[in-house]
Amino acid sequence: MKNRILGGIVPIVLGALIAVGPQTFAHVCEVHEGKMPMACHYTAQAALGIGIVIAVLGLIALFVDGRIRAGINIAVALLGALVIAVPTVLIGVCKGAMMHCHMVTLPTLIVLGVLTIVFAAIDVALDARHAK
């Protein structure tokens, strides 16, 4: 049960936050009509997709045995790394340090990405130990 919470519920919560954060509490810059969207807009779109995938993997992890859950959480950890890479390396956010996307969205996605990796790694370690 303990491993199901860590391997299933935690990715669902973190995935939901990754998907919803850049659209709500850690929103990116607004796209003005007729203007080209900036990098942060595409970062939010990518985070929405990755977040949903993490949450769905968490949902699947609730109903499978330990070995499969360990495998799912390896994928979740890699997706966590992708959550960090999207705003920092792959797509980016606006360069201005005082922009909301730079000041809030970027650190929020980094923190959520790190937490996703840490919790997934703990679950993999626990599930792998129990599977022996």
Added chain:
Amino acid sequence: MSDSPARRRITPASLPIENLRRRPFRTTALTVVVTILSVAFFGGSMLTLNLKEGLASMERRLGADLMVVPQATSSKAEALLTNGNPSTFYFTRDVAGQVSKADGIAEATSQTYIASLAAACCDEKLQIIGFNPSTDFVIEPWVASQYDKTLQRGEMIVGASVNVSVDGTVELYGRTWPVVAQLANTGTSLDNSAFISNDTVPQMVEASARVSHRAMPKEYADTAVSSVLIKVKEGYDAQTVAENIKRLNPEFASLGFVYPGGVTASTKTSLDTLTGYLAVFITALWIMGLIVLLAVFGSSVNERKKEFASLRIMGATRGMLVGIIIRESAMIGLFGGVIGVLASSLFIFPFSGYIGNRLQLPYLQVGLPAILAMMAITIVLATLVGMAASVLCVVRLGRPEAYLTLREGE
């Protein structure tokens, strides 16, 4: 081939870690307590250090003893010095020339402030500061370290937080402006400012008129002055010079006088209040945490009588038992300390820009050596507090009647 828990050989050296492993709930609960203490200590200390660094940076950037500003704009001018919002204000008549004639003035220069509009997605709201390179004594000294030429008409020097394009320009009012230098981080609103020479101010005003509403009326654009910055002569104080300025013209009595030294003092007071509350909170938390740890370790002596008695029967000395308990508690302190520092770092560093923005106080991240030192101090303190918590346990084991106490468990 790895050893399974059942086959793992337990030695006196590995006994403390095995004890912690076999009581996962107790170990986790105690580690969580130490983690909370470390988060509070490291987070609070970093916040305090960064605020002090921001204040020191602000003090270094304040080159004037007195600022003369238009009536009812003192608070806007003070906000420019700390970490406030950009604003536009200016004198509607020429006072700069008259003000600089007052007795006690060593140097005087004028500046013009214009707040740009937050237009499209990534055009942020900047504070545009027009200054006179020939008379300036406030900006030039610290700009000189990064740009030693004279700022030409149309050129710009920008603060650390300004979004400069890869081609070295900034887009403002629908026009691109060449940036000749970008300054280091100061932790104040100057990081979000663009510095231009007074000659460029009319161009900026015209540009603003073309894309949005005019930043200031056309008749003031060429001669607009927002503040006169004054360095007082040796032997005079800023208040006396302000009185001398008021005596020059009865209308000057209504002018705003800002004392940057006073702004620093009031910022320092706000900062001291904030850090004072933080210190009280952290101290209270540490005392409560220490009491919880003492209680848990103390009560564990009764709970572990059988275990200690067994060890004594197997030949463990009293010193060995004490060593085991101290190492157990030190390990909990160390784990908690490391986790606390990492957890705190995860929020303090990525969100440093946001924290500074919300506090509205000068906030500047301290250097790596200070961060590493604070991390080490936190981990050492957490380990020590863990060890201190086992003191009660050690004292009870050290009493002469310990043998009888241990025998109770046999």
